[in-house]
Amino acid sequence: MNDKKILIVEDEQDQALIIHEILRDNGFDSHYVDNAEEAFERCKLETYSIIISDWRLKDNDGLWLLKNLQTLPVMPYFILATAYGSIQHAVEAIKLGASDYLTKPYSKSQLIFCAERAIEKISLTNENLDLKNELRQRNKLVDMIGSSKPMQKIFQQVEKVASTNATIHISGESGTGKELAARALHILSDRKNKPFIVINCGAIPEGLAEAELFGAEKGSYTGSTQRKIGSFEAADGGTVFLDEVAELSSSIQTKLLRVLQESCITRIGSTKNIPINVRIISATHKSLNDLVSANKFREDLLYRLNVIPLKMPALRDRIEDIPSLLQFFNDKHSKIHNKPKITFSDAVLNILEQYSWPGNVRELSHSIERIMLLSDTPKVTVNDLYFLQDNTTGSEKLKLPRAGLNWQEHEKDFYKQALDIAQGNKKKAAKLLGLTYKSFLYRLEKFLISD
Numbered sequence: 001m002n003d004k005k006i007l008i009v010e011d012e013q014d015q016a017l018i019i020h021e022i023l024r025d026n027g028f029d030s031h032y033v034d035n036a037e038e039a040f041e042r043c044k045l046e047t048y049s050i051i052i053s054d055w056r057l058k059d060n061d062g063l064w065l066l067k068n069l070q071t072l073p074v075m076p077y078f079i080l081a082t083a084y085g086s087i088q089h090a091v092e093a094i095k096l097g098a099s100d101y102l103t104k105p106y107s108k109s110q111l112i113f114c115a116e117r118a119i120e121k122i123s124l125t126n127e128n129l130d131l132k133n134e135l136r137q138r139n140k141l142v143d144m145i146g147s148s149k150p151m152q153k154i155f156q157q158v159e160k161v162a163s164t165n166a167t168i169h170i171s172g173e174s175g176t177g178k179e180l181a182a183r184a185l186h187i188l189s190d191r192k193n194k195p196f197i198v199i200n201c202g203a204i205p206e207g208l209a210e211a212e213l214f215g216a217e218k219g220s221y222t223g224s225t226q227r228k229i230g231s232f233e234a235a236d237g238g239t240v241f242l243d244e245v246a247e248l249s250s251s252i253q254t255k256l257l258r259v260l261q262e263s264c265i266t267r268i269g270s271t272k273n274i275p276i277n278v279r280i281i282s283a284t285h286k287s288l289n290d291l292v293s294a295n296k297f298r299e300d301l302l303y304r305l306n307v308i309p310l311k312m313p314a315l316r317d318r319i320e321d322i323p324s325l326l327q328f329f330n331d332k333h334s335k336i337h338n339k340p341k342i343t344f345s346d347a348v349l350n351i352l353e354q355y356s357w358p359g360n361v362r363e364l365s366h367s368i369e370r371i372m373l374l375s376d377t378p379k380v381t382v383n384d385l386y387f388l389q390d391n392t393t394g395s396e397k398l399k400l401p402r403a404g405l406n407w408q409e410h411e412k413d414f415y416k417q418a419l420d421i422a423q424g425n426k427k428k429a430a431k432l433l434g435l436t437y438k439s440f441l442y443r444l445e446k447f448l449i450s451d
Contacts, residue, residue, distance in 0.1 A: 003122050005046075006115065007076075008032035009039045009053035009065060019052065019111065026112050034058070036065040043069060048076050050118045052102070055082040055089050063093060070097055077118045081106070144180050145328050146321035150313035154181065161308050162188035167260065169245075169305045170283040172312030175362030178283040179243060181312060185281060186239040194238030197231050202247035209252050211268055214259075220269025232265050235278045245282040245305065246291055253298045260304040280305070315357040315364060319431070322353050325361065329368040342371060342378045346436070348385065353431055355388055412447045415440075419449070 006028050010016035016032045023030040031048075033039050036057050043051070051069065053062040062080050069075055080093040081102045090101035099121070102114055144155070161168065162185050170178045179198065186196045204212050211221070215230030232240055242248075248256065259265055260280065264273040282305045291297035315322070326344060334341045344352070357363055371384050414433065422428035430440035443449075 003049045003119055005029040005048050006050040006052060007039060007042060007048040009036060009051065009057065011035060011058045022108055022111055023115060028115060036060040039065055040068045043072060043076065047074065049122055050077045050079065050115065052079045052081060055080060063096060066093060066096055066098055077122055079114060079118065144177060144184055145325050146318060148318035148321045150318045151321060154310065154312065157310055158184050158188065163190060165279055166307045167305055168281045168308040168310060170281065170310045170312060172285065173314050173360055174285045175360030176312035176314060177361050178312055179241065181310060182241040182281045182283065191238050191279060195235045196239045197235040198241045198243060199231050200243050202244040206249050209249065210255065214255065214265045215267035217267050217269035230265065232259060232276055232278055233274060236276050239279045239281060242280065242282040244284050246284040246286045246288060246297060253301050257298060257301045257304060315360045319353045325364055326368065329365045333369045333372050337373060339372050340378045342375065342380050344380050347382055348380050350431065350434060351382060351385055415443055415447060415449055
């Protein structure tokens with residue numbers, strides 16, 4: 001779009017020509033009309049970055065044009081020119097969406113200053129939109145969802161280290177999104193147009209692991225009928241993601257250490273060193289430190305892999321992200337299976353937020369998919385959650401002592417405990433007790449519990 005394309009709306013022809021020539025002489029792509037209706041029709045056919053309209057026009061006024069321009073897909077930068085002493089018109093226009101105003105009579109320098117200020121603001125707005133679109137696209141590409149503090153910390157770390165070549169180790173429970181984080185690191189790096197190769201270290205048979213990773217020459221082992229290019233060589237210039245790296249055998253660990261130290265590989269059956277340029281990202285749900293202590297993982301390899309550590313948070317530690325994750329998976333599975341989206345009542349949402357999610361985000365995704373495919377109606381009920389088996393919260397019921405108890409004192413104590421557990425966050429405390437936020441506030445007031 002031409003940011004300097006301006007439409008002047010002025011019914012006094014001499015005045016319109018003067019404004020037109022001043023703007024044209026200062027590098028603007030200037031056009032003019034003498035009435036609001038023609039201006040609106042032009043804007044429906046052409047894109048103008050800036051409109052400079054007089055308040056009084058022979059058919060309609062500038063506010064009529066402003067209101068109609070707001071129905072267009074893209075609203076131009078609107079400058080209202082109003083006579084001295086009619087500043088209330090300018091104020092009204094600003095309230096209705098105008099970007100700026102000029103008080104007539106105005107000088108040549110005031111006109112140019114106002115037009116150039118419009119260009120600066122348009123440029124800044126476009127930059128902000130570009131940044132927002134880029135961030136939105138990045139999130140769309142990597143499917144990493146969450147506005148909670150733990151996830152914001154992950155986003156910041158990923159942004160900070162993505163452009164480096166440092167090796168990164170991602171830890172976290174199964175299902176927390178370690179591969180998504182690895183993909184984000186690749187997509188946001190200078191290697192994004194090169195291969196991203198995922199290696200599930202626990203799924204490769206030990207006898208084939210070396211050939212899969214580092215390659216093999218023809219005839220180097222039984223069944224090797226042609227040269228095989230290994231994953232590291234195939235990923236040259238890109239990223240290798242070693243998922244469940246703790247499952248590698250000790251011999252492969254030794255060879256991997258050499259790749260990290262020397263940036264080269266040697267195919268089975270060859271003595272030739274092949275230089276490679278890959279970034280290595282590893283991940284596991286196990287503690288590599290514990291495995292080192294148990295002599296099941298090389299300590300020097302741990303130090304090489306764990307230059308930059310990232311830890312993916314468990315879903316139970318970021319329950320505030322559950323609504324946005326539900327929306328994301330709802331959209332995703334609806335498109336995949338061509339099924340209508342499902343809806344969640346407050347009661348269902350409350351259960352989902354209190355569940356411990358041992359399988360983390362992966363379990364949540366599978367749960368939404370299962371509900372969508374098996375439910376009779378799009379409206380999810382509590383009965384649709386029958387398959388959630390939460391053993392972390394216990395299933396024992398509180399028992400009433402035979403001697404009885406002072407229920408109000410116990411009730412008051414539970415509210416206090418919930419606030420302590422939630423560190424004073426009343427919304428979280430309400431969820432811990434299965435109450436709505438308003439109900440919880442009412443009970444705090446009833447029992448005179450202060451913040």
